[in-house]
């Protein structure tokens with residue numbers, strides 16, 4: 413854990429948003445969002461396609477700026493302003509966009525190593541220190557992906573590449589791992605492996621913020637679910653109270669059936 417991280421180990425919320433609005437093309441894609449996520453809390457953000465889930469993540473990562481309304485506030489660990497290296501130390505991000513950027517010939521080891529430089533691959537100007545190399549080996553071992561060291565990411569399966577990108581996100585030992593639709597296009601076995609990986613990370617005390625429309629992605633360690641609809645928070649609370657047939661039917665606008673088994677949920681209609 414870095415000094416910066418230790419400084420913030422208090423009761424300050426991890427993320428606080430109040431009356432947060434984001435507009436694009438004259439439309440509020442996020443509208444009056446009030447959201448507080450505590451340190452140590454694992455949260456899933458669930459909603460239909462286009463509801464605003466990824467936009468919330470893009471606000472957190474600084475890619476989208478909220479509108480400067482008078483009563484708007486947005487803080488991460490109590491602070492309104494963060495520079496990129498600080499945010500990078502705090503959060504690891506895995507998204508589909510990132511995987512698309514990596515669709516070329518870079519070996520697994522370099523993909524993970526490039527997490528230290530927030531780059532796509534390793535370049536001559538990167539100063540690679542021995543402790544970075546050690547960390548890459550450690551993280552790959554922890555995630556049980558050491559055999560992917562020499563394999564080109566362009567030749568990996570989607571599941572392998574996804575776990576590699578999680579390793580890339582973890583090299584800084586971040587406090588928070590943000591997963592945006594992480595299990596898209598994974599088959600049943602890869603999905604299982606992915607969930608086991610996420611559980612292992614959560615067990616080590618890393619906060620998980622998961623964005624998904626797939627209930628099966630929500631690991632038992634996630635206790636809170638925020639439902640998003642049309643850019644607004646539709647409901648927010650304990651997983652058991654949110655993942656009900658009544659709430660999900662209203663969220664998706666059609667009758668949804670839900671089943672729970674061993675802490676995992678699935679839904680169909």
Ligand SMILES: Nc1ncnc2c1ncn2[C@@H]1O[C@H](COP(=O)(O)OP(=O)(O)OP(=O)(O)O)[C@@H](O)[C@H]1O
Nearest residue numbers: 436437441459460461462463464465466467468625
């Ligand atoms: N840069 C942008 N310019 C214009 N519209 C945008 C932009 N980014 C997002 N939107 C719109 O905002 C809405 C919310 O998008 P967002 O990607 O946050 O949804 P989502 O819930 O993550 O969807 P999905 O599940 O399909 O990934 C969508 O209608 C989308 O078209």
